[in-house]
Amino acid sequence: MEKEFDPKIVGFFCNWCTAAAADLAGTSRIQYPANVRPIRVMCSGSVDASYVIKALLEGADGVLIGGCHPNDCHYVNGNYKARRRVALLKSILTTLDLDPDRVWLRWISAAEGVRFAKVVRQMTEEIKEKGPNPMGKSTQT
């Protein structure tokens, strides 16, 4: 029997909010699927487009960028810059024939453990429906 598709999602989580929200969810035993592998960054605005593209090319089924809510950024406006960059990146992904809906940007504050779990669950489910990233090496072999 074929194994159920188990998505691999790379997460870029802001140190001040989303990374802390993951801790909060865990401490509060609010559980979520184990599909996101997080990389802690100082600001969602520091997530280089090449990181996202690299992750997709290496076979990530999704990329989740977690930043602070508007007005909450430790670096004044880094989250707005992230939003602008992700919007641009999505249009580029389309031209590269990569699915822009595999890249999510979400505002999750340090006080939102429930939201963190919800977002991870929702993304995992939607990616499951999409199926594996066609660029993924695991599907080629």
Add this chain to the structure above:
Amino acid sequence: MAKKVKEFERHVVVLGGGAAGIAAALALNDLGFKVSLIEKQSHLLGTIGQLDKQFPNDACGFCQLRSRVEPGVSELCLRRDLGAEGLDIYNLSTLWNVEKLKGERLKLYFNQEPAYIKPRLCVRCRKCEDVCPVEVPDEFNLLGKRKAAYTRYPMAIPPTWVIDGENCTRCGECVKVCPTDCIDLEMQPREISLEADAVVIATGFSLIDPAYLTELGVRFPNVVTSLELERILSDMGPTQGELKRPSDGSEPKKVAFVFCAGSRDRLHPYCSTACCMYGAKEARMLGDKYPDTELTIFYMDRRGYGKPYYSYMEETLPDVRWIPCRPAKVEEDQDNNLIVHYESEDGKFHKEEFDLVTLVVGQEGRADDFANLFELETNEGFVKIEVGSEIGTANPKVFAIGSAGGPKDLPDSITEAQAAAGRIASLLGIPKTRNTPPKSVEPFPKVGVVFDPVGDDDGLDKDAIKTFFAEKGITTAFINYTETGKGLSELENFIKEKELDRLVVAGPAPNKAERLLKERVQELGWHPAQLEYLDFREPVLWGYEDASKFNEAALTLALAHAEKLRLLSFDSAEPVQPFGRALIVGAGAAGLWAARQFADVGVSVTLIEKTEQPGGQARKLSRTLEGFEPAPFLENLIKKVKKSKKIELLTNTTLDRIEGELGKFTAHLKRGEKELIRGAAIILFATGAQEYEPKKDEFGWGLEGVISERDFAGRISKGETDDLKSVVMIQCVGSRNEEHPYCSRVCCRRALANAIALKEANPKVEVTIIARDVMSWGLSELYYLKARELGVNFIRYEKDNPPTVSRRDGKLVVSVFDRLLDATVELSAGSVVLANGIVASTLPILYNDKPVSFDKFGFFAEVNPKFRPTELEVDGMFAAGLAKGPKRLTESLTEASAAVAKALVFLRAEKLAPKYYVARTNTRRCAFCGICIDACPNSARVMDDDLMSARVIEAICQGCGICASACPSQAAHLLTLESDQAFRMIDVMLAQTERGD
């Protein structure tokens, strides 16, 4: 510094661990004071912990309190930082006695209730809570339940569980499951006594219990308090952020807010200050989340009295129906819906049905419980504040900040907290900071990984993990409880034994532990960056719903972080040796006051003033509402400043431009034709503001007998108004309109002061104040009441229907639409007094050839209006007083003290240690395009024409990495996460996935 003091030699006790107390404790700790932070409850944070978002920016950001100067500090969130050296936290402690010692020192006696859990041994595993059979109402989430073994909130500070002795049945189940034997149900209360050089009272407020407001339906399930609604809307609240009616869990479609519930009544005659704004915030939050909900606010005055508050309210207005009335009665029907009875302004009675009613409750003072211990008086239950100050008490070594001294909002509380630190620094002196030598990190490391998953029941296959890492040349160890002393020693031995120079610790969410670990490895000669802390326990072991994925996560995440460390190497920059001087621009009250405090701690100051004489706007002020006489205070202050050897006062001098960076600013000054140059470590802008000059005919401006409020006050004090028979005062002249969309904060209070003075001198004089909302927030509401008692008339007007002033038959006539009478009334007046607002004095300031940015009102823009109220975008630049927005004289002085406290952190440093959370530029790759300059949120990047490259000013850089991601040629890079490290981490995370099968 003038007074030779050692680090942590002077001791300050801060009473109360809410927002203000924490802010004061951190600011004092930054200045080298030993601080004891006393909290009555089990955990810190007070009310702010219950508010996810606060006005005026609908965000939190409390973690931004900490200034970021030490290497590594910028990675620490507040929670971790409260474990700093020299900062002791005593929870569950109540003050019961104060003794006077020699030299104005105080000895404070506390009673600490037992927590029944030894905090040093608690590893926050929650096992005690899981087995605890006792359930009691949850005072944090309000509408839910908690156990007797609990934390107030999940990521608690101090990081330990406690047992509520009152409700605990001593069943002992928790003792059986505790893995570290930290529970002692026999624990006894402890006596604590602390000797203090100064005391900061930050005891905050109790929320007014609305139980006595029976007419507002407090007993009905669907009448909730504003704090309950706050928790309902919170993601971690009792309904997980979903708006549900307590009675049936349905989503309310029609919600009413009743402002001033329990404020401005007989029991609490004052205004609670913050409620108009936080009530508006809750309405906004609710409206954003549930756009279809119909929102109604019943209010008395719209008190949005600060710089950004009025426009905040205006933005809220269109979506909300505002009714200026306090409901007479709230009833309930059989479906638990609420019938609100109210009278509209035209005198008609209404009955309206709502699904949910929120009582926006105010603040009640707590000072009656303890003020007598300090021999202090109280005022309506709050600590009595000395006239002429916002934080000073009758005891010069005791300060009352935030709501301890009167109902306050958050931004003012934080400013006062930092101001207390500034005042205490100038009273007690501060030490020079020790140097941290620069360290570089060498390549070719030996990396180890320590797992601290807590307990042996974590489901990890230890042998498989060890084998996997051994294949990669990485040594692993499983060490339990690295948070405790024993675990820490084991970890140190592991490092030594295996001769490691890089370590990943995959353990519990970093709290105190990370700071302890980083200190420990620094003692071994490491750079703190050589230790990487991986949050593993909470997000993985407790967060993953599928336990079979633990092993895979252990391999993937730990390896990714180990590989990241393998690639770590950098050279630390040379430390900056700061100039020992502060530059203050503007010698008004705020500038003079700051200069004096700098001089008190031995810092040299250059104080420049563009006019001929110091004093600024304060020269023109008369006696305040509270009875403070500015003139003698100012005269005395100027005298002291002129006498001080530490202060260079330059009048007729302007600031031309600024170059350099934090610690090494160069200011080019102009004095007549002459150019002067001064070096300064920090710059404080106290450039003031101006009175609004009405346009000709605006409210009759220019007519004989029409006078500005400030000039009128001067006339009253000279006794020139005694023969006046009638006076009409018009408020909001040049404030709260399209041109100046903010409240000028001082005018209503001044009108009240004038009105009271007139009435007291001559009870027969007719005084009418025509105002849109009377902004007498906090305890100044008592003066509003007094004015009413004295017979002052108040007429409300709306922005779109303002009063007009004309001269007819030699008399001034004011006509205004009175909504109560539903008719236009005409008032004849001997004098018409216009409350001219405060407007920014715009002055372009060039910093490194770029103009310093101002806010949308033309005032200096604070980097964070709530938590860093005096700091500007550029590190080392501060602003205080009217330059930052309208405020009263005493508030300007408070802000100046707050700026001094924040600035002294840099001025007391012999060297500004090099940072690790910092971006750099690879000059060979830089295309000199300038994109990174615009990307940087802190003006830390400059174009260096000599290098033909962008350059980072490391003292300013906060290490966010936005420049690195914006740079098109990969020249800008970030030390904490280089792109090769990120790429390697991505590789590992995606390559390892098959291994978990």
